[in-house]
Amino acid sequence: MTNLKVHGSAPLGPVxxxxxxxxxxxxxxxxxxxxxxxxxxxxxxxxxxxxxxxVTVPPASARLLDAMSDYGD
Known part of the structure; x- marks a missing residue:
């Protein structure tokens, strides 16, 4: 978002x-x-x-992945 408040004397240019x-x-x-x-x-x-x-997988993560159609069905 553009801050339209100008402080000082610098030229702003065309809108x-x-x-x-x-x-x-x-x-x-x-x-x-x-x-x-x-x-x-x-x-x-x-x-x-x-x-x-x-490598171990926590039971909650295994259940989550098993419930996802991409991984378990």
Whole structure:
């Protein structure tokens, strides 16, 4: 939401510029894209199924999943 209260003597500009349009938004995003680069993806490590043991599921969670049609039916 735009705060329309102005304190000081800075020029406000035309009223249509308060929110901007799609072209100005896309331009802003293009200028900021270099500042928000994503880190390089880290590949997940493979874990052998024989090393996975000792996993316990609380009874309430098991009942919840059993009641969901995607998991138990």
């Amino acid at each position: 249509g510029d308060l929110e901007g349009d799609l072209a100005s938004l896309r331009g802003d995003c293009a200028r900021m894209a270099g500042h928000w680069s994503a880190p390089a993806p880290v590949p997940p490590l493979h874990v052998s199924p024989s090393l996975i043991h000792g």
